[in-house]
Structure formats: structure tokens, C-alpha cells
Amino acid sequence: MMNQLGFMSYVYMGWSAEAMAEEASKHGLMYVQVDPKQKLHIMDDEPFSLVRAEKIRTIFENYGISVVGLSGYTNLLNPNLSKREEKLAQLETMIDLCAAYGTRYIATETGSLHPTNAWRDYEGNRSQEAWEQLVDIVDRLRSRAVENNAVLLVEGFALNVLAAPEQAEALMERLGTDGLGLIMDPFNYLKQDELGRQKEAFTAIFDHIGKYSPIAHAKDTLYSEEGFTTPRVGAGQSEWGVYARLLRDRLPDVPLILEHAKPEEVAECLCLIRQSFEGIEYDT
Template identity: 25%
Template sequence: MLNFTIRGHDLSGVETVQELAKQTKKQGIHNLQLALGMSFPDLPSGAGNLNPGMGAAIRRELAQADVQVGILSCYVNMIHPDAEIREGLLQKFESYLRHARYFGAAMVASETGCVLPEIRYTQDNFSDAAFADMVGVIRRLVKSGEEAGMLVGIEPGLNHPLYSLERVEQLLDAVESDYLGIILDPTNLITSEDYQEQVALVEKAFERFGDKIVAVHLKDYTIEENQIIPVNLGEGLIDYAAITAIIAKHKPLSYVVLEETKDDHIVKALQLLEASEAKP
């Protein structure tokens, strides 16, 4: 059994917390990964805007629909090459760590960013220098997480310095803390050349650092012109039954986020997942 979760911004036409609560409940979901700026673009949500009252109000409104924020998103380019911009982004993340408990969240999530101003694939991310820079930043954020009593959830991916299982292990060795967790998105770690090995990758991840995995993103995909293209769960190539079985074995009741599955496709995805769970 798993705690299936959706991103708030995968629901279309939602402009208020009340609408988010209603639409989430309609899909049969009880957990959200909430990106404030993406779900509510008119709500100021920068470093200086978050406050305990905001968190409490959103938490209370969602609870009326039996919905909670499991993961608070603060996806930033934490190794932005401009020092001033970087500092602003890190202060925003630290503000989210301080305030996440008022929203009821278990963690604040981000990827690790890119050596370029815009996050995209570049082999420059794969250098030891980029990795060392990233480690220093995460060490700072984890210290803030320790002070706030809040998990820092870091998501690896091929567009970042944290691009492989080996690099994840190196990060965990470099930053030893109960407040550093890994959000595993196996679709972010595959290419059109090795996607057939995705299930084995998930198994290896749990074998190597499963104790640090705090959530999993389940993102289905197709391959077009040698590119991984996200689609609704059940419409692509991901072996969701095998992957969810691995998660349930190692981390029962873990947050599993149906990333990029949109609107009424969420109900269909849940039916597929429940059917796969029911099989012996």
C-alpha cells in the first residue's frame, strides 16, 4: 500500500485553495506536492512572503476535504552562476524550510540546479567542481533544515550535478544528516538508450540508499526523436506495476507522486495502480 500523491499544478483551472481541495478530493487523492507559485501565481510566495498564518489557512482549507500537503515544493537553481541570484534562491528555500510545518508538510523539495542560468542538459554539470559546489550548498540547506526540524528532499536528474546513483551516494557520504532525503524520480535518470533498465535502476537505488529515499515520483513517458516525453500514467512505457511493487516492499505507505498525470487521468491512473496492487 502506498500514499499516492499529485502535484497541485497538474490540476487545470484551479485558482483558489478551495478549488484545489475540491478537485484533489474528486480525484480520490489525499496528498499533495504543492508548489505555491505554480498553483497560485497571484499569491506572493517568495522568501519574505511566507508566514505561519498562510500555512495554517491553507492547511485548514485542505483538511476540510481530507487533503494534506505531504511535500512543499521549492524548486530552485541552487547552484545558479550569479552569486546574488543564487543567494536569493537559497534564502527562499530556507524560508520554506522554516514555514513548511505550518502547511503540514513533511519535507521541502528541490532539484539541484544547473551551472547555467537556465536549467537544461549540459555536460558541464558532470564535473567534480560542479558537484563540490552543489555539496556545499546542500550542506547549508540541510543545516537550515536541521534547525527547522524539516526534511530537505533532493531530487536527482540528468540535467543536474546529481545525475546518477553513484553521485547520490557521494552526496549522502558528504552530507551526513537525518534531515537530508532523496526524492527518487527514475524517469529523470534514464535516456532513450537505457530506459529498458529503469526497473533495475529503481531496485539498485533502494538497495544502495533506500533508507534515505523519502518519496518517489512516478512519471510515465514515451520516446520521440530520442527524447523522453512525459505522458499520463498508463499511456507510456513505464513499468509502474514493477516499480510500485519495489517501493511498497522497501517503503510501505511512502509518498508516490503521479507527476505529469493530469486532471481526470488521475482517476484512471489510480485504477491501474490499484489493479496492479491487487494482483498476487
């Protein structure tokens, strides 16, 4: 047995909702994580329309695909305060759309205080002031989620303000689970010095955040001369067999959502994922 599979809508960037739903169904994908801002050739001039949301939901459902969550990714801690407020207000609008898409979940990463790049490390990210700002912002968004019977899912990243699974757990303990959860994405947390002890590292990540994670992501971890990146499945250094076993043993009912692949890479990625789960049966 393995987790049911889905995909991020941006995997099929530039495709219509109809075309991506048809293609994804051929691969046996049952879930999609939709970015409401993405052009899907349906009322694209009204990205936050309830009617548009319901039409997109219906298209996927016609192919047996459920909207597992929304992608509301933005830099919660944008150092440009006016831009930060603009993006937070937009995220709140997307929270309001969850029900129309047929989901309770909307995901975001926390971002960085870096002046020009939300994905780069910055010394200020590790300050207590940055952490308290993040807590306040997440609490604001969590409250909006509660009003809509929705759940904000926070995704950590090693170079962001929320950089470690211990921090994610601390956030949950401080704010509680009402309207708030986490994404199971260990690839974002894996440190370079943990590459040689991935079973221990992945297990610790599950220990800290597993019980708060209703959605899991499928990609990889890569440390190179260019720094830290999280490419598609099979293009990095992660031991997928370790991840597959932990998913099977601890989160078997959680949808597993494919990221960072191009349309022509989807079949290979899914094959690698399925092989990882099949390999568990012979490694007990």
C-alpha cells in the same frame, strides 16, 4: 495493498486550494505536495506568510488531505550567481514554512549550469567543481532545515548535476541524514539504454536511494526525438509493474505523489497506478 496516493498542487494549476482539495478528495487522494509560490486564491500577494500557510493547510485537512511536503524546486546551481543567491534565499524562506504547513519535508532538484535552461545537460555539470558547489549548497540548505526541524529532500535528474542514484547515495553518505533526504523518483534516473532491462535498473535505484526516501513520485520516462522527458503516468516507456512491486516490497508506507498530469488525466493515471499494484498479486 498499495501506497497511499497524493498529488502535486500544480496538477490543478489555476485552481483555488478549496477547489483542488474538493476534487482531489473525490479521487481518494490523501496527500498533497504544495508549492508555496503557486496562486491558490488565498493571500497570494503574501506567498510566504505563516498565516497563509496555516490557512492552506487547514483547507486540505478539512477534506482529509495532509500536506506531505513543499515544492521548493529551483536551480541550485544557476550560473547567474546573483539569481542563484536570490533563489537560495527564497528556498530558505520556504524551509522556514514547513511547520506551518504541517510537514517536515521540502523538495528540490539540483539544476544545471547550462546558461539558459536548468533542464538541459551541460558538460560542466559533470565536473568535480560543479559537484563540490552542489555539496556546499545542499549543506547550507540542510543546515537551515535542521534549525527548523525540517528535512530537505533532493531529487536527482539525468541531465542535472546530480544525475545518477549513485551520486545521490554519495551525497547522503557525505552529509548525513540530519535534515537531508531524497525523493524516490526512478523515472528521473532511468537511462535510455536501461529501457530494455528495467527490473535491474529500478532495483539498483532502490538499492542506492530507497532507505533515504520518505516520499515517492508517480510519473513516467520517455525517450523520443525530442530527447528525455518525464511525462504523466502511462505516457512513457516505464514498466510500472516493476515500480509498483518495489514500492510494495520496500517502501509500502511511503506516500506516492502524482506528477505531470492535467486535471482531466488524473482519473486515468490513478487507474493505471492501481492496476499496476493489483497486477502484482497475480505475478508472484
